[in-house]
Amino acid sequence: MSTDTSAITRRDPSPISGNAIVRVGPVNPTVAQALVDDYDSLVLPDAGDARDQFLNEHGEAIRVAVCSGKIGVDTELMKRLPNLEAIVNFGVGYDASDVAQAAERNIPISNTPDVLTDCVADTALGLYLNTLRSLGAAERFVRAGTWATGANFPLATRASSKRVGILGLGRIGAAIAKRLEAFGCEIHYHNRSEISGSPYTYHPSAAALAEATDVLVVAAAGGPASAGLVDATVLEAIGPKGFLINIARGSVVDEQALVAALQNGTIAGAGLDVFVNEPHAPEELFALENVVLLPHLGSGTHETRADMAALVLDNLRSYVDSGELITPVS
Structure with a gap:
């Protein structure tokens, strides 16, 4: 407004x-x-x-x-x-x-x-670790008894020292960046305008940010101005070894393009706390092991x-x- x-x-x-x-x-x-x-x-x-x-x-x-x-x-x-x-x-x-x-x-x-910034940023970090290290799939591997058969769980992706792009460096985006700095990550960002004095590397578009980084973390505000901001072009720029984390709003990502990107290996994986038609997530994602699905619980703590x-x-x-x-x- x-x-x-x-x-x-x-x-x-x-x-x-x-x-x-x-x-x-x-x-x-x-x-x-x-x-x-x-x-x-x-x-x-x-x-x-x-x-x-x-x-x-x-x-x-x-x-x-x-x-x-x-x-x-x-x-x-x-x-x-x-x-x-x-x-x-x-x-x-x-x-x-x-x-x-x-x-x-x-x-x-x-x-x-402000009051929910830390918990949402914590959730983003949890999604980041879970997605890159395949922690949820690893737990299912144990629960299903597969480990007990002598099988080895597939190797995952290192979470530290990555180039991470923050799409929307507001309060929550900045809190996510601070947490990822502790993991030795190199932080890049895109906003509608460059932030004066920011220690992070600015990129003029979402696609340019995705192209320059290993993981794209979506923390942009929802609404008409950001609808579909992460489209097929941005997903293509993330690349087959890159990951998407969305802690913002489902509408910011073209959901059908994301489903296709995950199915086709256009991107390596995704961690999603938000969806377009909540509480419904795309059923095509349920069988995929390269995506982590959460029920919009970013701020979901008692405190x-x-x-x-x-x-x-x-x-x-x-x-x-x-x-x-x-x-x-x-």
């Missing part, structure tokens, strides 16, 4: 009561309980006639929506909320909401940056989810009390 949301003051200065706050989709249990206990807020029905009836009855009165990064305030829903003032989002990603419409209508969106919930509720309380969000997206 291009709007400076931190400077926005509430259009309607009247107090915000529970029937002006709506929960959209499932959210963290702590957040959901606080919405009931502290605000007696509304819950949007999932779909169908009940949802339509709810919006006809309450749509004009709703001023704040609380949602998750997976189920946001989409185009049609936002149109049905003519007096919506703010969207409080659980998660660092907010592309499930219609960001363009929100900017046009001057509706600020908050997210939960981080508690911190995220606290920040969501702090944003909501701040907006209700003062008309300002603590962590607005800018």
